Each structure stands twice: as C-alpha cells, then as structure tokens.
Amino acid sequence: MKITVVGAGAVGATCADNIARRQLAQEVVLLDIKEGLSEGKALDMFQTATLNGFDTKITGSTNDYEKTKGSEVVVITSGIPRKPGMTREELIGINAGIVKGVAENILKYSPKAIIIIVSNPMDTMTYLAFKELGLPKKRIIGMGGILDSARFKTYLSMAMNVSPNDLHGMVIGGHGDTTMIPLTRLATYNGIPVSRFLSEEKLQQVAADTMVGGATLTKLIGTSAWYAPGAAVATLVESIVRDQKRIFPCSVYLNGEYGQKDICLGVPVVIGAGGWEKIISLRLSEAEKATFAKSADAVRTMNNVLSTM
Ligand SMILES: NC(=O)C1=CN([C@@H]2O[C@H](COP(=O)(O)OP(=O)(O)OC[C@H]3O[C@@H](n4cnc5c(N)ncnc54)[C@H](O)[C@@H]3O)[C@@H](O)[C@H]2O)C=CC1
Ligand SMILES: O=C([O-])CC(=O)C(=O)O
Numbered sequence: 001m002k003i004t005v006v007g008a009g010a011v012g013a014t015c016a017d018n019i020a021r022r023q024l025a026q027e028v029v030l031l032d033i034k035e036g037l038s039e040g041k042a043l044d045m046f047q048t049a050t051l052n053g054f055d056t057k058i059t060g061s062t063n064d065y066e067k068t069k070g071s072e073v074v075v076i077t078s079g080i081p082r083k084p085g086m087t088r089e090e091l092i093g094i095n096a097g098i099v100k101g102v103a104e105n106i107l108k109y110s111p112k113a114i115i116i117i118v119s120n121p122m123d124t125m126t127y128l129a130f131k132e133l134g135l136p137k138k139r140i141i142g143m144g145g146i147l148d149s150a151r152f153k154t155y156l157s158m159a160m161n162v163s164p165n166d167l168h169g170m171v172i173g174g175h176g177d178t179t180m181i182p183l184t185r186l187a188t189y190n191g192i193p194v195s196r197f198l199s200e201e202k203l204q205q206v207a208a209d210t211m212v213g214g215a216t217l218t219k220l221i222g223t224s225a226w227y228a229p230g231a232a233v234a235t236l237v238e239s240i241v242r243d244q245k246r247i248f249p250c251s252v253y254l255n256g257e258y259g260q261k262d263i264c265l266g267v268p269v270v271i272g273a274g275g276w277e278k279i280i281s282l283r284l285s286e287a288e289k290a291t292f293a294k295s296a297d298a299v300r301t302m303n304n305v306l307s308t309m
Helices: 010-021 037-046 088-109 122-133 145-160 200-211 213-221 227-241 286-306
Strands: 002-006 027-032 057-062 073-076 114-117 140-142 171-173 180-182 246-255 261-272 275-279
Touching (some): 002 088, 010 027, 010 037, 010 227, 073 088, 073 227, 088 114, 088 122, 088 286, 114 227, 122 140, 122 246, 122 261, 122 286, 140 261, 140 275, 145 171, 145 180, 145 213, 145 227, 145 246, 171 286, 180 286, 200 213, 227 261, 261 286
Parallel strands (some): 002 027, 002 073, 027 057, 073 114, 114 140
Antiparallel strands (some): 140 246, 171 180, 171 261, 246 261
C-alpha cells in the first residue's frame, strides 16, 4: 500500500505522521511545491520510526509526481489556509487552480487512486476534482464532516463533563461556518439522547460552537488548525485501507440523494476499500431538511463561482 499526501504544510505533515504511526501503508509520499520542505519533513518524521514504533517508509518529493506513481490513496491538502477574520470560501480564488493542477498530475501517475480532498473551500474543491478528473464518484471523497463531528463530540463532552468516546453525533451539510449542520437531535451518550442531559439552550450553544470550531482555532492560532484535521484524514484513510466500512459524514457527489443533484455535500457514507461505498439515508425532520437545502444552496453558489474563473 502506497499513500501520497500532497501539501507538506501543517495539515499534510500531520496527516502523514498519523498515517505512519498507524502503519496504514508500506510507504507514504509527501509532496510539496516548496523546495526541500517535504524531503525535510519526511526525513524528520522517518527518524521517529524507532521512537514511535512504525516501519512505514516516508518519502519527500519536491513536485516530482513520478515518486507518487501507483498510489492507492491520495490526500490533497495543498493550498492556502485562512487567516483570522476570513471565511473558507474566500480561499477559492487561489486554491481552485492549485487543486485542479495537483489533481491532474496525480491522475497521470495513479489512475486507480481514491482521492481525498482537504483543501478549502472543501465541498467546492471536491466538486471541482470530481468534474475535472472524470473518475467514478465513489473514488472522490471530501474530508470535513469527520472533523466537524469530532469537534461536535468534544464540545458535547465539555458541556456534559463526560468522555467524548461515549458520545456519538454527526455533522452533515457543508464544511463552512454557516453551512454545517450538527445533528443535535440524533446525538447520543452511549445510545441515550443527549437531550436527556443538556437543556435545549446548552445544546444550541454546542451546535453554534461546533459550527465556528475552525474559525475559533484560526483566531487563537493565527492560521487554521492541523492536529484534529490531520487525525481526521488518517481515520478516513484507515477505514479505506482496512476496509472497515465505518460510517462518516463526507462530502460526496449527490445524484438525487437528500433531494440534491450535481453537488458534493456532507452526508453519512460507508467508507471501505472501494472509497465511499454507500450513502446512508437519515430520516431528517422537516426543519433539518430545510437547513440541509439551505446549506446546499450556499455551496452551489460557491460551485457556480468556478465557471467564472
Ligand atoms: N477540510 C478540512 O477539514 C480542512 C481543510 N483545511 C485546508 O487545508 C489546506 C492546507 O492547510 P494547511 O496545511 O494549514 O496550510 P499550509 O500553508 O501549512 O500548507 C499548505 C501547503 O501546500 C503547499 N502547496 C501550495 N501549492 C502547491 C502545489 N501546487 N503543489 C503542491 N503543494 C502546494 C504549500 O507549499 C504548503 O506547504 C487549506 O486550504 C486549509 O484551509 C485545513 C484544515 C481542515
Ligand atoms: O477553519 C479552517 O479554515 C480550516 C478548516 O477547514 C477547519 O479546521 O475546519
């Protein structure tokens, strides 16, 4: 198993590190456009092999796609991150060109790869990759909902003062400050609805904190987050590599599901060796359906920007 991570910045390097520690591949290739960056980070990371107990080889590459040849999974994190006060959507002007160019190069050397898109605005970048590459839809997966759900469970655990590992909950819809939908109604504490433990007001606060989770970190750090994003990508990669058939909300191409067509948006999917294998249809309330439709409208507006570029 060979896995390529494009972009050796904060998210890409953390993702490669998590993949190596979990021994998900024989080789991880880290590629970046910046001279020496990926070689340096790959070597530094490989020097943790005897310390962290893995033997995955980590190779760096300055824009040499030959080294990525035959990758089975490719993660695209290349592009600029937002700064405090910005939205993810404002990154489209620069990141669309980067994602398009990278995805085309990847396809030349790894035509059978499952491609995971991380670069923001993620839902629109996933749509762009799907349209440009012409690959089967199940091999293009946008990562956002896993991270947002992890944040949702963290905020829930802080509000309830319980272990996040006993909490279940999902965030669907777009990966944007105003487009994500934390499904508070369906969240549980080991199967018991969290509404038994938190007031509606507290639950709404948890949902609001989750939605601006990325913006909160960007304000604190000065650039966007990487620990949870890198771990979230590795968890998605693990379900593919180990064919675990786990359910995660991911941005995938919808063709009528959830009442939407010709859009990539976050819905629960089964993740296995084939990529996203099946969309799980949730029984949403009328209010949740309306919020999902609104989220889709906002993402579609961003997608339409692509044709003006
Ligand atoms: N979907 C999600 O849940 C998340 C998405 N993101 C997004 O991921 C992206 C990366 O974030 P960071 O790693 O923090 O940024 P970063 O600036 O630390 O790293 C980005 C890297 O991409 C490289 N790069 C730029 N153009 C390239 C090209 N054409 N080919 C190869 N490499 C290229 C840069 O040299 C840089 O090293 C951003 O767009 C950010 O918004 C970040 C966190 C979560
Ligand atoms: O907030 C950002 O811009 C980066 C990101 O997508 C996240 O951390 O959720």
